[in-house]
Amino acid sequence: MTSLMKDIMPKIVDDFNIRVKLFNQNPDKLDCVPACIKSVIDTAEPDNIIEIESVCKMMQTSKNRLGTQLKNLKNLNRFLEKKSVHLKFYVPEKHELSPLRIPALVKEVKDTQLPVICSVNSLALADKRCNIINPHAILLSGSQDGMHKIKYYDPLLEGVQESTTPRFIKSWSDVGKGVIFVKKYLQDRLVV
């Protein structure tokens, strides 16, 4: 591959068998949940172009600093259905996920080949400020070396980050624990 081709190729990261297409977040608009959603759509349905602005509009995040109202996922799902995107984003009935379930969650991510959007403390900065609560959405995309390392996509830091399981659990148990799951449909049939 020539260097020119490398430049124009979409930024794809191999992460086990999950290929996350990175969405480059505009520093002026740091809505991490819509950025994660956009990345999931790009990854799962690369031919279906859904603009980040549309996602933000559906989630009503563009005009405030409060982040994303999760109840607006309903609006987003209706919008995606109209655009023939075979994905549905939802917060499960049992909305809080115990840290003990993280290994199962990662396995699920690998099995379904769909990343999961997690709301956690800011992982990248967790070492320095574990007592400070900064809710932040990341994309859990897989693991390496069994469960010792977890890979996640951080839309703020524009890229794939690595965390160890204990560190991830710490960030998880401090504040976040929110999770948005993704269902994938194939010709109107639920496959995941």
Place this chain on the structure above:
Amino acid sequence: MNQDMLNQVSWQIRNDLGTNLYADNFQKVGKSQARYSFDLNLSFPVCHVDSISKQRYVNYLVLKNVAMGNLEKKDNYAVNLPKFNEVNKKVKTHLSALNEESEKIILASSSNKIAKLSEVDHYLKPISFIMGSMFTDDSFENDENIDPRMKKYLSLLSDLTLIEKSDDYYTPDKLLVSIMKKSDNLKEFKENIYAYLLDNAYETLRDVFNFTFIEPYIKLENSYYSDSVESNKLIRQTKQDMLKRFKIRYNSIRPYKFFTYLNDLVNIDCLHKSDSSYIGDDEIFETVSDKRKLIKFAAVYG
């Protein structure tokens, strides 16, 4: 408080209000074990990019106590939260107040440099006349027929204990004498006086004497230094990036005006130019960083 309660509150906040808010400072209401009130704090990311190195600096701005909620244990946990629009409005008010505080800090940190703008001397000509007379003659004549505007300036200088009024003359007060001693020449003396006025009487100058022309300079400086403080580092920005950042923080501005203000700020060393980019002044940056930590209702964590 138990974990179920916290989970319920946390989920309700994310569902109804947004993912950047969190509950803090739970307090029992009355003697009942079943009612709690809590503060709603907001933590949202800010990101600034160095125009030259393209390095991104991510930080979180925390606004404390933007609203309140409460929790009641009946059959289940009932979480009462304010309406989304109400919280959003309060956040805007907080941010606006933070910006105003930040502008005051900028003015206090760079008043000695702003005072060197030639327009300051132009707009404060009456003070220039008074100070010229004080510097050369140690007095200024108290003429009854002097115009009312000049009288207002004399009154302001008296209120600030810079000058003293006697029957026929105004004479320098101790403070003015000390400033005079520190100044090598008349130009420097006047600039020191202007800086003192900007530090201690800017609101009066603005509201009574309509001295508003420095506002765009303060806003431009605030736009740049706020970005740098939030990045914990002086960042380099091209003039186009600076204009873009300015428009995000403030309303639109005509580019030719913006670039003129920018050049003026470079001329008085509030900002420095290096090739195609601009960088802030170390001294101003340190002062602004230190003073912003003292703003009580908001904190930037680095």
